Amino acid sequence: MAGAKVLIVSNDDDFTSELSDELEKLGNDVFVVEDWIYGNKIAHEEKPDLIVLGMSFAGREGLDVLSDLQNSVETMLIPVIVVSRRDNPVEEKEALNLGAVAYFKTPFSTAEVLRTAMNFTGD
Numbered sequence: 001m002a003g004a005k006v007l008i009v010s011n012d013d014d015f016t017s018e019l020s021d022e023l024e025k026l027g028n029d030v031f032v033v034e035d036w037i038y039g040n041k042i043a044h045e046e047k048p049d050l051i052v053l054g055m056s057f058a059g060r061e062g063l064d065v066l067s068d069l070q071n072s073v074e075t076m077l078i079p080v081i082v083v084s085r086r087d088n089p090v091e092e093k094e095a096l097n098l099g100a101v102a103y104f105k106t107p108f109s110t111a112e113v114l115r116t117a118m119n120f121t122g123d
Contacts, residue, residue: 004121007031009039010054018110050120055084070099
């Protein structure tokens with residue numbers, strides 16, 4: 001499914017820049033947003049094939065954003081890969097229980113996340 005739509009919702013500029021560049025090189029359409037409110041809006045409007053979601057946002061925890069995505073009929077079937085700067089086993093377990101397809105915690109490499117993303121974009 002080259003040409004998949006991927007939404008990256010993260011405020012980690014270096015990571016999002018590197019991952020979006022690599023996904024675009026593979027022919028995917030990539031939306032990058034730093035704000036969870038705008039990310040949620042894009043998820044509902046664009047219905048991406050994959051969401052890469054950070055865990056730390058101003059005014060909202062990533063787990064709450066993930067829960068909202070999983071509880072919405074319009075977005076509940078979209079696979080979500082979680083990336084976190086925190087080494088928190090409880091958060092990881094909860095994210096996976098909420099329906100995340102993968103969870104990466106610091107330190108992780110963009111290449112690891114890209115390999116997992118490629119499973120959902122058909123690259």
